[in-house]
Amino acid sequence: MLSLDSLETPCLVVDRHRLLRNAQTMLARARDLGVALRPHVKTPKSVEIARLSLGADNGPITVSTLLEAEHFAAHGFDDILYAVGIALGKLPRLAALQGRTGATIRFVLDSVAVAEAVAAFAQQGHSGLQALIEIDSGEHRSGLLPDDPALPEIAAVLADAPGVELVGVMTHAGHSYGTDDPAKIRAIADAERDAAVSAAETLRSHGHACPVVSVGSTPTVLHAGHLHGVTKARAGVYVFWDLAQASRGVCGLHDIAATVLSTVIGHNRQAGRLILDAGALALSKDVGANNFMPDAGYGFVCDAATAEHLAPLAVTEVHQEHGAVPVPDASWFDRLPIGSLVRVMPNHTCMTCAAHRGYHVLENGEVVAEWPRVNGW
């Protein structure tokens, strides 16, 4: 067994107990809501973590890139939702993946133009294409408002296209990350559900089956009053949590399962700062947590062994490979001598983890496994 001391820094460390607890909490929540969980693997991008999230060797997942779809399909996952509006140039690769593995890679679209292009693509001999219409439930990123007249038009285009099946609707209330007020998150969650359900009803009223009604973001799945009418819930960041979620009260610091192990490489006594070997690349430059937690910086600095926050330490400035940590007094130079290890709780774990090749899995103080990630496109 390896100890933390034996790892090269900077690197990602994931606490297996916290990870399991986070996974089980969300599985129980989905069960209580009466919906299937389709975890978004864009956060962990790891087969092992997806399996923990599902409590099974495979199951429905959500991906953010076709490379993820290919990676998970190669590991036996055969029910995959690719949840970024399909770029037409990606259809051949998606169809090839389906043909090669037998997995179903559902995709999303939100315009008549794309629906027509998908129909034209299917006409070239590609069958088994399964589309969902993306609904805008308030985030105003992509998707159609539930009452947009294009909704039945798209459905009609797809219904007329041999080889293409409209399987349902999906929406993502990403604006749930924009508040720390539980009542507001609940209102957003309820609006997310209502938008998806009403879009599905509109489609059904036009004669389309619409079996899938998919919603989700970690905060909305946790805060929704109920999910009647919804069939699938998507969430991702809950497997690791991060300061952005903690800043909104959606998790506690003790739930955060992924951290960046780093070495103290310098004592800048004049400036009153520790220098870490984790900088902008190892941590990312996401500072979203600071909206509601102004002292979060680029991440809280924690004890390497316990992952307890060494309050008030945070990484306040990053260069490519340097992180600067102001200390309130010189005693910290003795507490954290040059060469010490610390762990940095990420501001936004999806961004932080993306810089790393994989996870060192920590259990009872020992590194018990290494799990790879699938980065890129």
Place this chain on the structure above:
Amino acid sequence: MLSLDSLETPCLVVDRHRLLRNAQTMLARARDLGVALRPHVKTPKSVEIARLSLGADNGPITVSTLLEAEHFAAHGFDDILYAVGIALGKLPRLAALQGRTGATIRFVLDSVAVAEAVAAFAQQGHSGLQALIEIDSGEHRSGLLPDDPALPEIAAVLADAPGVELVGVMTHAGHSYGTDDPAKIRAIADAERDAAVSAAETLRSHGHACPVVSVGSTPTVLHAGHLHGVTKARAGVYVFWDLAQASRGVCGLHDIAATVLSTVIGHNRQAGRLILDAGALALSKDVGANNFMPDAGYGFVCDAATAEHLAPLAVTEVHQEHGAVPVPDASWFDRLPIGSLVRVMPNHTCMTCAAHRGYHVLENGEVVAEWPRVNGW
């Protein structure tokens, strides 16, 4: 030959003509200043681009990670400066690399404690260790002020250690990125040079040879009045340039050689926005350019073929795989139909490129090569 149309998006595209011009301009500048150029490969992390930067198959380079050092040493680069304060735990890996390849991997330190640890490490039978003392020339990140009494102390520790050689001093005036006033950049450049030269003189006055006096950042190398007393200049971002540099007047938009090819995947007509398949992961969340170029967002949106800025389009909001581009009027939906390609000029190219596995090299409108990057640690 491939065309841009055949590439999967998002991906990195590098314009070979611009790259070559940027490399030759900096080589000529170093020649005019009478110093050797030690390009910082942390920006491109590419053997091919390092070779263009040197105008030779190999030569002195600067790296930011030991993985870069290993990669470049494996490709024949035998004079490498690892310019991040050495973490003691990395010494065995560095020594092993030297032993395995015969390359010299110089490292930097800025404390007596680290110097003593290096001496102790050498005593375990590791020879050929070459250290530089890092000087703080005003950035206040790491390094000693040139008149710090620890400077000769460190030199004395290293001089007494068999197997260790103190080869000189290095400094990085990274605060040159903090202004768009050429006079201020020049003043910072001159202070950077003076700090390094005076630190070297102090060491010499204490009987140490100090053959290397290394300075550099792209803006300071370009703006320095002279570099008398300096032996090596380091710079990196100039190979690609980016909006952060353009915002400070250090380059023009037509110098920017690396861009992210992206597909228009949606028209959000209600919100007046295009949606791209390049988001936070493909572009990074660095927004440093916005200090002096408030319309830079996460990057300027450009014509895919010409890389001309489609003014005023910029990516103003990013999600993990979505980028949002407000359009001033609906005519843009016709100019850039769904499925169109665009290229995004990065805000900070070091961060943007780090998300990608390599470069698609564009010359006369055709993709003529693929060059890999060495990401990670």
